Amino acid sequence: MTDKEPRLLLFHAPLLRQDMTTPRTMRDVIVALLPATAAAVWYFGLGAVLVLAASILGAAVAEWLFAPRASRGASLRDGSGLLTGLLLGLTLPPGLPMWMAFLGGFVSICLGKVIWGGLGHNLFNPALLGRAFLLATFPIAMTTWPVITPGEFGVQAGNLALPFMQAGADGVSGATPLGLFKFEQQVTPLAELAFGKIGGSIGETSGALLLLGGVYLWIRRDLDWRIPVSILATVALFSLVLVLFDAERFPAPLFSIFSGGLLLGAIYMATDPVTSPVTPKGAWIFGIGVGVLVMLIRVFGGLPEGVMYAILLMNAATPLIDRYTQPRVFGHEAESS
Amino acid sequence: MKSFRRLRRSFEHGVHPAHYKEQTENLPTQRMPFGEHYVMPLGQHIGVPCVPDVDEGEPVRRGQLIARPGGFVSAALHSPVTGTVTRIGDFRGVDGGFTQAIGIEADPFSTQEVDPEAVPDWQSLSLDAFIEAVQMAGIVGMGGAAFPSHVKLSLPEGVAIRHLLINGAECEPFLTNDHRLMLERPAALLEGAEIMRQKLGAVETVIGIEANKPDAIDTIRRHIPDGHPVRVVPLKVKYPQGAEKMMIRSVFGVEVPAGQLPRDVGVNVNNVGTIVAIADYFLRGMPLIERVVTVAGPGVTYPANLVVPLGTPVRDVMEFCGGLRPGSREIVMGGPMMGRPVASLDVPVLKGCSGLLVFAEAPTTERREYPCIRCGRCLEACPYFLNPSRLARMSRARMYDEMKDYHVQDCVECGCCTFACPSNIPIVQLIRTAKDDLAHRKEPGE
Numbered sequence: 208m209t210d211k212e213p214r215l216l217l218f219h220a221p222l223l224r225q226d227m228t229t230p231r232t233m234r235d236v237i238v239a240l241l242p243a244t245a246a247a248v249w250y251f252g253l254g255a256v257l258v259l260a261a262s263i264l265g266a267a268v269a270e271w272l273f274a275p276r277a278s279r280g281a282s283l284r285d286g287s288g289l290l291t292g293l294l295l296g297l298t299l300p301p302g303l304p305m306w307m308a309f310l311g312g313f314v315s316i317c318l319g320k321v322i323w324g325g326l327g328h329n330l331f332n333p334a335l336l337g338r339a340f341l342l343a344t345f346p347i348a349m350t351t352w353p354v355i356t357p358g359e360f361g362v363q364a365g366n367l368a369l370p371f372m373q374a375g376a377d378g379v380s381g382a383t384p385l386g387l388f389k390f391e392q393q394v395t396p397l398a399e400l401a402f403g404k405i406g407g408s409i410g411e412t413s414g415a416l417l418l419l420g421g422v423y424l425w426i427r428r429d430l431d432w433r434i435p436v437s438i439l440a441t442v443a444l445f446s447l448v449l450v451l452f453d454a455e456r457f458p459a460p461l462f463s464i465f466s467g468g469l470l471l472g473a474i475y476m477a478t479d480p481v482t483s484p485v486t487p488k489g490a491w492i493f494g495i496g497v498g499v500l501v502m503l504i505r506v507f508g509g510l511p512e513g514v515m516y517a518i519l520l521m522n523a524a525t526p527l528i529d530r531y532t533q534p535r536v537f538g539h540e541a542e543s544s
Numbered sequence: 545m546k547s548f549r550r551l552r553r554s555f556e557h558g559v560h561p562a563h564y565k566e567q568t569e570n571l572p573t574q575r576m577p578f579g580e581h582y583v584m585p586l587g588q589h590i591g592v593p594c595v596p597d598v599d600e601g602e603p604v605r606r607g608q609l610i611a612r613p614g615g616f617v618s619a620a621l622h623s624p625v626t627g628t629v630t631r632i633g634d635f636r637g638v639d640g641g642f643t644q645a646i647g648i649e650a651d652p653f654s655t656q657e658v659d660p661e662a663v664p665d666w667q668s669l670s671l672d673a674f675i676e677a678v679q680m681a682g683i684v685g686m687g688g689a690a691f692p693s694h695v696k697l698s699l700p701e702g703v704a705i706r707h708l709l710i711n712g713a714e715c716e717p718f719l720t721n722d723h724r725l726m727l728e729r730p731a732a733l734l735e736g737a738e739i740m741r742q743k744l745g746a747v748e749t750v751i752g753i754e755a756n757k758p759d760a761i762d763t764i765r766r767h768i769p770d771g772h773p774v775r776v777v778p779l780k781v782k783y784p785q786g787a788e789k790m791m792i793r794s795v796f797g798v799e800v801p802a803g804q805l806p807r808d809v810g811v812n813v814n815n816v817g818t819i820v821a822i823a824d825y826f827l828r829g830m831p832l833i834e835r836v837v838t839v840a841g842p843g844v845t846y847p848a849n850l851v852v853p854l855g856t857p858v859r860d861v862m863e864f865c866g867g868l869r870p871g872s873r874e875i876v877m878g879g880p881m882m883g884r885p886v887a888s889l890d891v892p893v894l895k896g897c898s899g900l901l902v903f904a905e906a907p908t909t910e911r912r913e914y915p916c917i918r919c920g921r922c923l924e925a926c927p928y929f930l931n932p933s934r935l936a937r938m939s940r941a942r943m944y945d946e947m948k949d950y951h952v953q954d955c956v957e958c959g960c961c962t963f964a965c966p967s968n969i970p971i972v973q974l975i976r977t978a979k980d981d982l983a984h985r986k987e988p989g990e
Contacts, residue, residue: 212889216874217640219973221881221959222903223561223717227921227966229914285914327915431920485920485933536951537928538789538802 233286239420251301254363259296265312266292294334297410304368400465421474433490441498472514489532554780582855591617624853640887660829686817690896706810713786716879726760736823843872843902859889914967922961932961939974
């Protein structure tokens with residue numbers, strides 16, 4: 208026996224924990240996004256870096272500013288705020304003025320998270336809420352897509368606009384594959400969609416790398432695979448049915464999956480555990496709902512892209528889905544609640 | 545679908561903690577030498593505490609009855625040593641409070657050898673007499689819950705037992721006492737099983753053992769006497785495989801309806817230690833005065849499987865195992881998933897003490913708690929298909945009554961949810977708080 212009697216602690220069982228922690232999950236998602244982010248920098252140059260940095264900074268500043276004084280800094284360390292900033296940045300056009308990206312990150316955290324009560328309490332995905340704010344506030348800047356310039360690490364023309372100024376008249380402006388398809392009936396080849404030689408938001412360039420990150424998250428058990436699988440399957444099925452009607456007018460299944468922000472949204476945003484259902488059955492319903500809404504907006508709506516609104520709408524339905532999909536309890540008959 | 549599930553020999557959900565059994569699984573059981581002081585709490589089983597049957601200063605013989613059952617749901621106590629009763633009164637309990645107990649000082653010159661008590665022939669006993677004999681032998685569930693075993697034997701009208709299920713799963717990490725018992729005393733286990741099976745009128749004995757103990761499965765299979773209807777079923781290694789309703793689900797593919805008992809689906813479940821205790825009493829005349837305890841964990845100098853006389857202070861056990869390592873901060877009685885923290889080294893080994901595990905500070909305090917991000921891991925872990933994250937939130941808000949609508953009473957506190965939580969939220973602890981509150985609340989007008 209040791210000489211001194213140990214002062215015993217009385218922590219209650221279970222004393223064992225698995226080694227997954229919430230900050231590790233956040234780190235994993237950030238790591239999974241790095242390849243696609245690197246590809247974006249290759250295609251869009253320094254402009255993408257500036258936009259991403261600005262939105263992450265905006266999120267971090269809001270996170271620090273609105274944290275209770277006692278735990279200031281702690282909420283930054285769990286990584287969720289940085290992830291929100293990064294996700295928001297990836298949904299923005301690379302030519303966006305930096306001050307707008309900063310404002311978006313700031314709004315994401317304060318309107319998307321803090322006012323709900325912080326991490327775990329928000330109803331809507333913070334990054335998408337920030338993007339919806341930016342889209343409503345700066346519709347032109349948010350839909351101006353610069354031409355891709357692989358390997359040239361220049362700054363985009365709009366990036367350095369002074370605060371509260373719009374970007375100067377942009378010489379060349381490109382278009383997104385969805386925009387081309389919707390307004391000019393022009394189909395982008397699948398190889399370009401998969402490897403990113405396309406115009407669009409920073410993060411939507413490379414579908415293949417986004418999928419790679421998704422596989423990494425799946426291996427690390429960081430995401431509920433049911434959500435991306437059900438979203439993508441719904442979109443594919445929906446467009447397959449449409450193509451059977453009219454192959455000219457409607458997008459093909461693979462085009463639907465790889466174009467726009469669908470992969471980014473399905474793998475990284477719809478799977479945000481806070482704003483998606485916890486029950487397995489609920490996850491399927493949620494995913495199918497997102498898939499249907501995406502296709503409805505893309506095909507029949509006035510906008511070329513609808514991932515953001517689809518996810519936000521299903522976020523709003525999440526508490527209801529959770530309520531009606533409570534699992535049957537062991538030893539009880541299935542009950543209808 | 546049902547037959548497919550039966551093939552897997554498991555239940556749904558659950559978690560996979562590391563086993564940590566390497567420390568002790570190959571260590572043969574040793575007998576712990578007798579010490580000086582023993583403490584026998586009157587309420588070391590679930591149910592009504594015992595009533596002392598000896599006086600202070602009275603000499604007692606090892607195996608002598610020292611306390612009678614205080615009611616039907618209660619089991620007798622016997623002296624673990626030959627010596628003298630020093631005091632009957634308050635002694636330190638496991639949780640740090642005081643509990644009524646009988647203090648005994650061992651006679652240092654006694655051989656501690658006793659002739660077995662004369663036990664009536666079990667075959668000629670009526671069921672009622674058999675039940676009373678089990679109660680007077682002090683036999684309780686040895687898996688940890690310490691529920692008096694005879695209560696499970698008395699069946700209401702119209703309920704018949706078809707299967708005797710013997711629980712050798714030992715799904716708790718670190719513990720190897722049941723494993724060693726199955727390896728070292730397979731004959732006693734099978735004898736006890738036959739006694740129980742015949743008395744219950746069951747058609748078959750099933751022994752469920754987790755597949756990570758192939759040597760135990762093999763040993764028991766080799767020892768099954770001809771003509772005994774015994775089946776050994778290897779089970780998937782998953783926690784909580786040893787929870788009785790989960791094991792019934794794994795072995796027979798049926799769910800015990802909520803609020804009902806295993807007997808309602810025709811099954812009687814007993815831990816291997818309990819069955820061996822039955823054999824020891826009816827064939828060798830030894831009431832329950834000692835048990836096998838696994839002493840393990842990072843804070844133990846020499847881990848061991850020990851036969852410990854009941855009432856031995858934890859301090860003596862730890863000293864015998866070479867003392868605590870520096871930095872040891874917590875001792876758990878039972879397994880790391882469901883055991884109870886020990887408040888003091890003066891606490892005695894109880895009938896339900898399957899293990900004494902010593903931990904350093906690290907596994908308990910290092911982790912910070914984060915907000916619930918609704919990841920759903922606790923839902924996928926809960927073997928009862930509850931929604932632990934919701935229950936934890938409601939418990940924090942003191943919405944105990946509303947928690948009943950979410951089936952909080954079905955929770956068996958196995959701790960899977962807390963184990964699985966990446967945010968390190970003490971989910972099962974919060975649920976326990978709510979269940980305690982509900983259990984101790986006075987009804988209006990009471």
